[in-house]
Amino acid sequence: MPLDHATQTPASDTPAADTLTDEARRQIEICNACRYCEGYCSVFPAITRQRAFADGDITQLANLCHNCRGCYYACQYTEPHEFAINLPKALAEARAESWERFAWPGFLAGPFHRSGVAIAVALIVGLAALFWAAQALKPDGGEGFYAILSHTMMITIFTPAFLLPLLAIFVGLRAYWKEVGGEPVSLAHLKAAFVDAAKLKNLSGGAAEGCNFEKGDRFTNVRRWHHQAVMYGFLLCFASTGSATLMHYLFDMPAPYGLFSLPKLLGIPGGLLLTLGGLGMAVLKTRGEKDLGAPALWGGEMAFVLLLSFTGGSGLALYAATGTAAVPVLLPLHLGAVLTFFLLTPYSKMVHGFFRLAALVRDAQQKS
């Protein structure tokens, strides 16, 4: 690792730690002199590769941290010690700040990251929009769902609701990549990052069993498994929708689909995992120490997992209600949740997945 002239980030560049980035840098430099936590996650090996930490380095480290909290409970320098180390919190706050900085357009990010109420309001607006669409633009014909909302209408609403957030995320990721000094991405880097993400390696605690979340300094895998459920549940649901779209357009097989169709085989387990995993995450969140994350974001994060659960749960309910009188209510309910979820993705906790993946890719580059 080439080093600039300074042995450490010069003191003059870091007066009193007056920004979240400065505070994270202060703590990271102490960790770099200690290194006891090297085996917990990818953050510490990345720290030891450097001596001086520019703002972009802090952003990268912050997004690499999975908030497993192992390093907090293992630290001999937590308060009341004057070194006041609380790395999970410092990195969580720097990380959240970076998401707001990278959000495009930026003004949308603050409220949904911080405020559960904002997310709830967004959900209500989303639901209202769908109910209105179902009421006002009631199709003349159509079968099943399409008797409530025409296929054209669905496409008209969801194509932009899907593509615009993707564009916004792309803009954010590009800014991230520039700030952390990313290089051209190779297949090997991508593979390394996806393997780590798929296993949630950084929540494994290294040789320890899992993370320190709901039981203080005891290690458990409960949060990791719940997160896996949410992640794979979400991906299955996504694959279910994707397969349905393909079947509709390529094979001229419009919905509804039976139990043994691809969309259902992917969607039902996906919906169950997403709903139960999300509820589990919410319960765990009430048990974890608030001050080891970014306390200001707690409400937004909580509302976000609940929104995920609600999206999954309403989808399952909709399927269970097929053919009943509940469908006209459940369909807009579910689609409204999906719409809200899509639109909030770049501006809420959901965006962490994209930046975390980018951080893992960058980490793979720096390791090689």
Add this chain to the structure above:
Amino acid sequence: MLGRTARRRRETLSEITNKVWDVVVVGGGNAALCAAIEAAEAGCRVIILEGAPKTYRGGNSRHTRNFRCMHQGPLSVLTDSYEEDEYFNDLLLVTKGNTDEDLARLAIRTSEDCLPWMEAHGVRFQPSLSGTLSLGRTNAFFLGGGKALVNAYYNTAADLGVEVVYEAQVKHVEIEGGRFQAVDVEIAGAAPCRVEGRAIVLASGGFQGDIDWLARAWGPAARNFLIRGTPYNRGVVLKDMLDQGADSVGDPTQCHAVAIDGRAPKFDGGIVTRLDCVPFSVVVNKDGERFYDEGEDVWPKRYAIWGRLVAAQPDQVAYSIIDAKSSTLFMPSVFPAVQSDTLEGLAEQMGLPAARVRETVDAFNAACREGDFHPTELDGLATEGVEPQKTNWARPITEPPFYGYSLRPGVTFTYLGLKVDETARVTMEGQKLENVWAAGEIMAGSILGEGYLAGFGMTIGTVFGRIAGQEAAKGATRGVNSNAA
């Protein structure tokens, strides 16, 4: 809120003072926890009296990172093998023979069993940390360091039903007719009380936290020493035992001290205050004079001697000066270096006589000669014609910016301790006490009479903590039987 805490305190207090415990453990570090776990697993009702509050529990053990472990083949994270004789020779080298061979070999041999035992009781290991590769064969590193180890043991102890009381300072061990009866304890927020037991394990560390005692032993210079670990090891129990006639080992006037960053906090600065720059630097005292060969040996080996060297300088302070070309050759430390584009500027910032520093460095620079520089091995790049000579890594200090660190002696532990036999039993005037055992720093002086071998403190604590716990458990049940008989 306060009322509830107070009530809870009273309840706990009556719970602990109303019964006779099988085993009372004094202290809450590695040795104490190993003893408590062993005794509890043997079926005993065990109480741990830890002087520190919960956030600072675990004494110096919370600052450690590894333990030295014998192994006849690859074992967990340890590579290759490290056999008894090699281990013992390493010990002989650092202690210059000032060790009890039987106890030392017992510790060494038992260490091999300890690693799996530690794993079974919640400790996790990691390969040696970056920057410490030289220890990868001999020392097993704790994942997360010593505090993670201490946490794991407290959880294991809790699962075994061990009672832990924090902020419980033991003031006196009551011994009558060679038999321990009870301890006098001061628990925060409560009146002094008495805790009775059938056996006791003393694991309350050394006395380096008591600066007055250090100053009496070492001389007034000790007031300027920094203490690398816990302020709670004040030797109260050690002194109480010695006053009652317990036999002692270890030089009462000595402590193990290394040179650490002079800006470190008075207590508990721990590992991050270490400074590894000395071999690449010129070290001057507060008068701007050099006083010792900075390049005598590779740093970990010379680490300890610099504590004493700095302790002997005026005001117990020294200054290590390097230039730009050496600035990245050593582990970063917790505080950024003082930095200046001129040597005089650096001297002024550090409060040193600038002109004198300039003369010293000029004389040193003039004595440097051409040659190959190898930062990681003894390269023989020595000065010629300057006193003291620098015998390795001598490169002129010429390239700005210049960097400076202040150095002060940092005390790791004291050598004075209780004499024990191979069952960790404490003796008084040559007689074995019936039911008193000791483990860890409080008895380490028998084995580590001088110097220090990295990772051996935790080995002693683990080996003798376990032995003390097993023996105390036997002693406690014996006590019950003889009472019943």
